Amino acid sequence: MIEFAQIRAFVAVADELHFGRAAKRLNMTQPPLSRHIQLLEQQLDVTLLERTSRLVELTAAGRAFLIEARTLLQQRENAIKAAREAAVRTGGSLRIGFVGATTYGYLPWLASRLHAELPHVETDFVELTSREQLEALKSGQIDFGLVRPLQTANPIRSACVFREDLALALPLDHPLAVRRRPELAQVDGQPFIMYSKAGPYMNALLTLAFAAAGIRPNFVQSMSQAQAILALVSTGLGLAIVPGETRNACFDNVVFRPIRLGPSVFAELHAIWRSDNKNPFLTRLRELSFRT
Numbered sequence: 275m276i277e278f279a280q281i282r283a284f285v286a287v288a289d290e291l292h293f294g295r296a297a298k299r300l301n302m303t304q305p306p307l308s309r310h311i312q313l314l315e316q317q318l319d320v321t322l323l324e325r326t327s328r329l330v331e332l333t334a335a336g337r338a339f340l341i342e343a344r345t346l347l348q349q350r351e352n353a354i355k356a357a358r359e360a361a362v363r364t365g366g367s368l369r370i371g372f373v374g375a376t377t378y379g380y381l382p383w384l385a386s387r388l389h390a391e392l393p394h395v396e397t398d399f400v401e402l403t404s405r406e407q408l409e410a411l412k413s414g415q416i417d418f419g420l421v422r423p424l425q426t427a428n429p430i431r432s433a434c435v436f437r438e439d440l441a442l443a444l445p446l447d448h449p450l451a452v453r454r455r456p457e458l459a460q461v462d463g464q465p466f467i468m469y470s471k472a473g474p475y476m477n478a479l480l481t482l483a484f485a486a487a488g489i490r491p492n493f494v495q496s497m498s499q500a501q502a503i504l505a506l507v508s509t510g511l512g513l514a515i516v517p518g519e520t521r522n523a524c525f526d527n528v529v530f531r532p533i534r535l536g537p538s539v540f541a542e543l544h545a546i547w548r549s550d551n552k553n554p555f556l557t558r559l560r561e562l563s564f565r566t
Contacts, residue, residue, distance in 0.1 A: 281346055287307070366395050368553065371402045384565075402416075405424070418560075429549040434543070438517050442456055450513070455531065464513055476541070
């Protein structure tokens with residue numbers, strides 16, 4: 275029985291007239307590519323390619339088969355597209371958990387994208403902590419979660435969908451507010467509003483960064499959510515380091531400045547889902563969720 279993998283392999287070699295380039299194009303090694311061609315020729319009982327150590331050429335049979343092979347591959351793509359479009363038109367639903375930090379930028383972006391790409395799918399967003407989402411996913415209460423990084427095990431799958439830089443949030447009249455790019459060392463000894471251990475991801479991220487830089491801010495208050503932290507910054511109580519997109523929060527007397535905690539330190543957002551979830555729209559949601 276002829277397989278699409280064999281047809282795809284033949285078309286790639288016919289296009290490239292070179293096994294090495296064709297293998298690279300298909301993201302595979304040459305031995306399995308050669309095996310696909312051999313099996314195809316055996317099943318057709320014809321020689322499709324003449325190959326020497328230096329040259330690959332199509333035979334007359336190969337040129338004739340190439341025309342139909344391209345048609346078969348295009349028909350396959352058309353069938354997949356038609357099936358997906360039909361599934362979208364029939365409607366359905368997705369229940370998505372999210373952490374509050376996504377509301378400053380990522381969640382509106384995803385909601386808009388889902389509305390454009392899956393207009394017939396009813397989407398229900400539910401605000402939960404990362405741990406609550408993990409439990410809701412295990413019990414089937416949600417199809418998909420947007421969380422800070424956490425440990426998962428089968429059948430729960432996880433992938434990073436967004437990384438954002440961090441920002442220093444300052445009262446408008448703070449001396450560092452005039453600097454375009456304050457250094458982390460300048461936070462040393464400053465009144466600082468820290469993420470509490472109820473916000474474990476950001477708490478650990480900042481704690482490790484401060485220890486690595488050898489600085490000790492003066493922690494005057496700790497809160498679990500960025501909105502509450504920024505509210506205290508706006509009163510002049512202290513400064514804070516928050517994910518960059520929180521600058522979309524509406525605080526007129528708070529300014530944000532980029533700040534580096536390390537060469538590869540970002541605030542990550544991960545998607546989580548069950549590998550055994552049969553929701554027909556879950557795969558498309560996962561594809562749409564990646565934001566660069």
